[in-house]
Amino acid sequence: MEIDHGCDYDWEKEVEEFEKTKAGVKGLVDSGITKVPKFFIHTAERLINRGSTRDGLQVQIPVIDFQGIERGAIGGWRLSMRFCNGCYIESTRRFHEQPKEAKMDLYSSDGRRNVRFYTINGNFRKSDVASWRDAFSCTFMDGVVDPEVIPPVCRNEISDYMKYMIDLRDVLSELLSEALGLGRDFLQQIECMKSEYLTCLYYPACPEPDKTSGTVKHSDPTILTVLVQDDCGGLQIHYDNNWVDVPPIPGALIANVGDLLQLITNDKFKSVEHRVLARSTGTRISAACFFYPSSHRMLKPYGPIKELMSEDNPAIYREVSYIEFVTHYQKNVRESHSASALSHFKKGC
Numbered sequence: 261m262e263i264d265h266g267c268d269y270d271w272e273k274e275v276e277e278f279e280k281t282k283a284g285v286k287g288l289v290d291s292g293i294t295k296v297p298k299f300f301i302h303t304a305e306r307l308i309n310r311g312s313t314r315d316g317l318q319v320q321i322p323v324i325d326f327q328g329i330e331r332g333a334i335g336g337w338r339l340s341m342r343f344c345n346g347c348y349i350e351s352t353r354r355f356h357e358q359p360k361e362a363k364m365d366l367y368s369s370d371g372r373r374n375v376r377f378y379t380i381n382g383n384f385r386k387s388d389v390a391s392w393r394d395a396f397s398c399t400f401m402d403g404v405v406d407p408e409v410i411p412p413v414c415r416n417e418i419s420d421y422m423k424y425m426i427d428l429r430d431v432l433s434e435l436l437s438e439a440l441g442l443g444r445d446f447l448q449q450i451e452c453m454k455s456e457y458l459t460c461l462y463y464p465a466c467p468e469p470d471k472t473s474g475t476v477k478h479s480d481p482t483i484l485t486v487l488v489q490d491d492c493g494g495l496q497i498h499y500d501n502n503w504v505d506v507p508p509i510p511g512a513l514i515a516n517v518g519d520l521l522q523l524i525t526n527d528k529f530k531s532v533e534h535r536v537l538a539r540s541t542g543t544r545i546s547a548a549c550f551f552y553p554s555s556h557r558m559l560k561p562y563g564p565i566k567e568l569m570s571e572d573n574p575a576i577y578r579e580v581s582y583i584e585f586v587t588h589y590q591k592n593v594r595e596s597h598s599a600s601a602l603s604h605f606k607k608g609c
Contacts, residue, residue, distance in 0.1 A: 271386050275299050282367035283360040284379045284394035289464040300390045300472045319504045321497075323512070345488045345511060351417035352545050355396055356462035358413060366396070366411070374399045375409045382590060392472045392538045393463040400456040402554050414460075422458065425549045428486060429453050432515065436484075440528060442567055452483050452524065452562065454554035463494065463536065463544035474536035474544065479600045481589040482518040482550045489514065489546040498533035506534075519602050520552070520585060523577045526564035531600065553582045577605045 274297055281287050288297070355363070366377040369384070377396045384390070398405055398418060403426050407419050433453050437446040447453060463474045474494060489495060495506040495514075506514065522531045536544070553562070563579035589601040 269298060271299060275380070275384065279369070279380065281360075282364040284356075284363075284367070284377070285392055286356060286394055286462065286464050287360055289466075294467050296392070296466065296468045296471050299384075299388075300392055302389050302472060302476075319499055321504075321506055323509065345513070348417050348421045348488065348547060349490050349545050351414040352396070352460040352462065352547055353543075355411065355414045355460060356394055356545075362411075362413070363396075374401075374405060389472070389476065391475050391536075392466050392469075393461055393474050393536070395462070396460040398458045400458065402455055418458065418460075421547075422456065422549075425456060425458070425486065428513070429456070429484075429551055432484065432486075436521075436529070440525060440565070440568065442565070446565075450524075450562075451554040451557045452520070453551040454557070455552050457482075457550040457552065458547065459550070460547045461545065463492075463538070463546075465541050465543060466538040467540075469538035469540045472538050474538045475534075477533055477535040479531040479533045480516060480518040480550060481520060481586050481601055482552045483521045484518055484551045485516040486549045486551075487514040487516065487546055490544065492539070492542050492544040494537045494539055494544050495546070496535055496537065498535075503535070518550070519589075519600055520562065520582065522602060523580070523585075523605060524562050524565055526568055526573065526576050528568060531602075533600070552586075558583050575607060577602070578607050580605050 278288075278297065278299075283290070363377050366375065368376045369378050369380045369382060370376070371382050375398050377394070379394050380390055381395070396414075398410060400422060403422075405422075407415055410418050430448070433447045434444040437444050437448070440446065461475075466472060477498065487495075489508055491508045491510070493505065493508055496503040497506055498504075516534065517529045517531045519531045521529050536546075559581050561579035561581055562585075564575040564577055569575055585601060585605070588604055592601070592604070
């Protein structure tokens with residue numbers, strides 16, 4: 261649904277002028293604006309149920325302690341990870357709070373760039389609404405990126421953080437494989453969690469938070485997302501037809517199942533729809549690490565795992581390559597503000 265901004269409103273001009281500044285949302289806030297630009301404003305239908313958990317609904321977000329996981333010196337790893345989380349949040353803040361001149365060369369909406377700074381991601385149409393946040397992203401294809409292309413202001417912290425993320429990836433891959441009853445190495449063998457996309461997010465205070473969103477509702481088209489957040493809050497998940505706050509826990513990481521993992525496990529694991537609210541005060545900082553297949557598996561088909569199929573549990577989805585899956589998501593789901601790409605790949609659709 262296209263938003264009616266009025267016949268005198270020049271949508272293309274406002275977006276073009278914003279992008280030319282290469283300063284992002286923080287640049288708008290620093291300029292002292294008191295009104296949100298119209299291309300950030302949602303329709304009333306998209307802003308319903310902005311509040312937290314409704315009265316009487318008790319929701320406990322599961323918390324998993326890695327204390328008992330037998331993987332080397334796990335205690336030391338947990339302590340190091342906790343320290344790394346704090347350092348990484350601060351390095352994210354340092355990057356985004358630099359003068360705009362230090363970030364402008366990295367500003368781009370082109371997702372093909374391995375390292376970039378952006379507000380608008382990819383193609384942007386009149387039916388789209390921008391999120392009230394800035395992002396700095398690095399693509400680690402097959403777990404590798406040239407550290408020299410990462411800005412010095414956060415280079416060491418990102419490099420250290422990704423070492424822990426790759427270690428965590430291997431731990432989670434083993435745990436998920438065992439939970440499926442397939443043996444520890446199964447998900448590693450099919451290489452569905454071999455590349456990473458890291459996004460460092462900065463959500464400035466908004467002068468009109470009830471008109472926009474920090475991040476619109478969505479589920480991730482990847483295998484798994486691991487998120488670290490500061491103590492500001494604002495993240496919500498969709499549960500039982502209600503939006504539920506995800507309270508920050510010091511030292512904790514949030515793990516979200518992605519759509520592709522739901523597909524290959526035939527709904528054994530289900531992806532989670534989530535969003536981030538805009539806020540009138542304070543700055544929210546978070547970082548999301550998205551796990552997806554290795555480079556040489558991008559065009560190869562993934563389908564429901566045969567070992568999980570039976571006469572009573574037939575395949576729900578057809579086989580699809582990750583490239584086809586994420587392309588459909590970008591063209592038909594993200595831009596239409598639908599929750600998931602999965603329905604398109606159900607058998608018979």
